[in-house]
Amino acid sequence: MVGSSVASRQQRVPVVPASALRDRLDVPGGRLPFPVAEPLVPLLPGGGLRRGSVVAVRGSTALLLALLVAATAQGAWAAVVGVDDLGVLAAAEAGVVVRRLALVPRPGPDPAPVAAALLDGVGLVALAGADRMSPGMRRSLAARARQGGSVLLPLGRWPGADVELDCRAELWHGAGAGHGRLRSREVVVRSVGRGAAARSRIARLLLPGPDGAVAQVPASKVPEIRAVG
Amino acid sequence: MVPARVVVVWCPDWPVVAGAAAAGLAVEVPVAVVAAHRIVACSATARALGVRRGQRRREAQGRCPELAVLADDPDRDARAFELVAAAVESLAPGVEVVRPGHLALPARGPTRYFGNELGVAERIVDVVATQAGVECQVGIADGLFAATLAAHRGLLVPPEGSPGFLAPLSIAELHQPAAGIAPAELVDLLHRLGLRTLGAFAALPVDDVASRFGLDGVRAHRLARGLDERPLARRHPPADLTVTRRLDPPVNRVDAAAFASREPAEQLHAALAARGLACVRLGVSARTGTGEELHRVWRCAEPLTASGIADRVRWQLDGWLSARGSRPGGVDQPNSVDQPNSVDGITLLQLDPEEVIAGQALQRGLWGESGEADERAGRALVRVQGMLGPEAVCTGVLGGGRDPADRVRLVPWGDDQAPGRAADPPWPGRLPAPSPSRVPARPPPAEVLDDAGCAVGVSGRGQLTGLPSWIAVRGDPPRRVLTWAGPWPVEERWWEPGGGRRCARLQAVLDAEPAGHSTGPLAILLACEAGRWRVEGIYE
Numbered sequence: 001m002v003g004s005s006v007a008s009r010q011q012r013v014p015v016v017p018a019s020a021l022r023d024r025l026d027v028p029g030g031r032l033p034f035p036v037a038e039p040l041v042p043l044l045p046g047g048g049l050r051r052g053s054v055v056a057v058r059g060s061t062a063l064l065l066a067l068l069v070a071a072t073a074q075g076a077w078a079a080v081v082g083v084d085d086l087g088v089l090a091a092a093e094a095g096v097v098v099r100r101l102a103l104v105p106r107p108g109p110d111p112a113p114v115a116a117a118l119l120d121g122v123g124l125v126a127l128a129g130a131d132r133m134s135p136g137m138r139r140s141l142a143a144r145a146r147q148g149g150s151v152l153l154p155l156g157r158w159p160g161a162d163v164e165l166d167c168r169a170e171l172w173h174g175a176g177a178g179h180g181r182l183r184s185r186e187v188v189v190r191s192v193g194r195g196a197a198a199r200s201r202i203a204r205l206l207l208p209g210p211d212g213a214v215a216q217v218p219a220s221k222v223p224e225i226r227a228v229g
Numbered sequence: 230m231v232p233a234r235v236v237v238v239w240c241p242d243w244p245v246v247a248g249a250a251a252a253g254l255a256v257e258v259p260v261a262v263v264a265a266h267r268i269v270a271c272s273a274t275a276r277a278l279g280v281r282r283g284q285r286r287r288e289a290q291g292r293c294p295e296l297a298v299l300a301d302d303p304d305r306d307a308r309a310f311e312l313v314a315a316a317v318e319s320l321a322p323g324v325e326v327v328r329p330g331h332l333a334l335p336a337r338g339p340t341r342y343f344g345n346e347l348g349v350a351e352r353i354v355d356v357v358a359t360q361a362g363v364e365c366q367v368g369i370a371d372g373l374f375a376a377t378l379a380a381h382r383g384l385l386v387p388p389e390g391s392p393g394f395l396a397p398l399s400i401a402e403l404h405q406p407a408a409g410i411a412p413a414e415l416v417d418l419l420h421r422l423g424l425r426t427l428g429a430f431a432a433l434p435v436d437d438v439a440s441r442f443g444l445d446g447v448r449a450h451r452l453a454r455g456l457d458e459r460p461l462a463r464r465h466p467p468a469d470l471t472v473t474r475r476l477d478p479p480v481n482r483v484d485a486a487a488f489a490s491r492e493p494a495e496q497l498h499a500a501l502a503a504r505g506l507a508c509v510r511l512g513v514s515a516r517t518g519t520g521e522e523l524h525r526v527w528r529c530a531e532p533l534t535a536s537g538i539a540d541r542v543r544w545q546l547d548g549w550l551s552a553r554g555s556r557p558g559g560v561d562q563p564n565s566v567d568q569p570n571s572v573d574g575i576t577l578l579q580l581d582p583e584e585v586i587a588g589q590a591l592q593r594g595l596w597g598e599s600g601e602a603d604e605r606a607g608r609a610l611v612r613v614q615g616m617l618g619p620e621a622v623c624t625g626v627l628g629g630g631r632d633p634a635d636r637v638r639l640v641p642w643g644d645d646q647a648p649g650r651a652a653d654p655p656w657p658g659r660l661p662a663p664s665p666s667r668v669p670a671r672p673p674p675a676e677v678l679d680d681a682g683c684a685v686g687v688s689g690r691g692q693l694t695g696l697p698s699w700i701a702v703r704g705d706p707p708r709r710v711l712t713w714a715g716p717w718p719v720e721e722r723w724w725e726p727g728g729g730r731r732c733a734r735l736q737a738v739l740d741a742e743p744a745g746h747s748t749g750p751l752a753i754l755l756a757c758e759a760g761r762w763r764v765e766g767i768y769e
Contacts, residue, residue, distance in 0.1 A: 088625030121609025169749030
């Protein structure tokens with residue numbers, strides 16, 4: 001995979017890539033991006049959630065939780081707006097520090113002001129129901145994120161997002177015809193973005209992995225043969 | 230090493246002087262300033278009638294019924310003090326405001342210019358009386374602390390005479406409440422240990438002081454010995470930390486100044502904190518619409534927090550703006566009559582950390598957490614609670630239980646975060662990780678069908694009555710079951726009179742929807758209770 005070879009080269013030569021420096025210069029205060037769990041690094045330009053950016057997440061709540069893991073573990077706060085059935089237990093298993101995960105399950109008919117208020121103080125703000133927002137409202141929320149150095153994570157489509165992550169489930173491991181239990185799920189995550197991230201990147205991940213956290217697909221894994229019919 | 234000579238200008242009872250000038254009270258009226266029903270400052274006439282600092286307001290009014298009581302207002306004090314600072318600055322540069330009522334400047338330059346220290350002191354008292362219309366006392370000594378105590382007594386301590394000047398003074402002088410130099414507990418403790426004078430405390434070996442009293446003790450000990458509070462190992466800040474803001478439209482009102490000061494202050498604090506530094510001397514510069522350059526240095530005993538920086542910037546802008554509009558309590562300047570309130574406003578604001586120290590003392594989190602992030606997030610969450618009600622913002626607390634929904638308790642932000650049920654006892658029948666990422670609050674009903682289209686249930690022995698092949702959720706068209714696992718029976722609280730709860734759980738992976746944009750196979754967690762299936766969780 002392209003991403004992993006780049007990562008291994010970085011480990012040998014301690015050089016900061018120019019793109020990372022540019023990302024740092026973009027943001028007021030020159031702060032580093034929020035970190036993400038190791039398996040997700042190749043998917044994101046700059047290897048993390050750049051402060052002030054909009055990262056749309058589609059197709060998986062588990063992917064959203066996986067994105068919050070490393071940042072909350074390092075002391076950042078996260079908020080989820082408009083998801084009234086979020087599995088907090090799954091979040092904890094994924095590795096999110098739930099003490100720093102604020103939930104606003106019912107933000108009312110218009111979630112935009114709530115999200116705007118949260119973007120001022122909370123580092124990562126996930127927002128459901130963004131599909132129904134007007135383009136002007138989207139722009140003002142994105143500007144608010146840029147101003148406060150926070151990351152807006154809309155669930156669903158968001159035209160003009162800096163990065164768009166699209167998750168598609170492939171198959172579940174662990175359960176059979178009445179035996180075993182669900183253990184892990186193989187997914188394909190595709191990331192498309194603008195500017196430096198315009199090249200689409202694809203990663204095969206276990207989401208959730210066997211222990212609940214996101215993991216890389218073991219290299220030797222042969223796709224299981226499924227009974228048909 | 231002997232600290233540099235410092236001139237301290239002290240206006241006694243400054244809150245009273247500023248408050249009385251703002252309220253237009255005559256000099257002979259007894260005045261007291263009150264915060265939280267306690268006297269924080271009183272005038273000399275009030276003191277003569279028995280009013281003391283720290284008294285309750287009622288007691289003070291009982292002793293002196295004609296007492297004029299004013300509310301404590303740091304903004305007012307700072308604003309009025311700007312006149313004094315400007316007056317002193319007309320004599321010598323490098324004026325630093327320690328706090329309203331108290332400013333310091335280096336003695337070396339003015340002493341050489343005016344010939345001797347006595348001349349400097351006389352001129353300062355004169356110029357403050359004529360330009361600002363208030364009385365002040367001047368003290369000159371080695372180091373800020375000794376000079377402050379000298380100013381309280383109106384003394385000039387000879388060079389290298391600070392330890393001798395301090396030695397006979399009471400240990401209580403260490404406690405300077407507004408400057409936050411030494412905590413009252415430490416002073417009280419020293420007093421009870423029999424150390425009644427600064428000299429007695431200074432005679433102790435510094436190692437013993439450090440091991441017994443810690444950092445506060447060492448700082449106090451340095452002061453008592455006539456040294457500077459901090460050793461002189463200071464760093465010069467890199468130049469790029471200066472924060473500059475163009476103010477457009479120009480700021481010419483006090484409330485606008487308050488608003489304009491906040492954001493640059495936070496940025497400066499964040500930039501310093503990112504480098505592990507904290508500011509102890511802050512330079513505030515401004516340019517007005519007429520091209521006038523204003524500059525003032527604020528010096529602080531404690532490293533400045535973000536709100537501390539914002540306060541000082543606000544006070545300073547406030548002072549400049551109101552000093553130029555009118556001059557309360559001062560002599561009217563002819564040029565200020567020419568342009569009443571017509572100052573073109575402040576167009577440029579610049580914050581310059583003139584002196585910084587390593588900021589470990591400011592780090593609040595113990596385990597590598599940044600207290601700053603917690604504080605900011607807390608404010609944002611409280612704001613959302615203000616918009617939607619206190620119940621609208623929750624955090625999850627994990628506890629014991631068998632269902633994914635049972636094991637999480639949502640607690641409104643700000644409430645006690647105790648878990649609902651203890652996680653320790655074994656919870657037989659609970660599912661191991663991974664847990665469903667979506668847990669519907671109101672589980673939707675589902676139908677489980679076998680190949681022939683007959684409903685599948687769970688028998689009394691915990692066995693399925695058929696092979697599940699199709700599952701329909703909430704009346705949607707049935708989707709094919711790819712794989713499934715279970716059922717796992719759960720019996721809860723069977724000992725209770727109502728019979729408790731019996732149910733069985735089943736995990737199933739449903740085939741992808743045939744529709745265009747599909748996210749692939751979907752795993753769900755089903756529970757069967759009293760013959761009815763419901764969806765307890767979705768592994769999305």
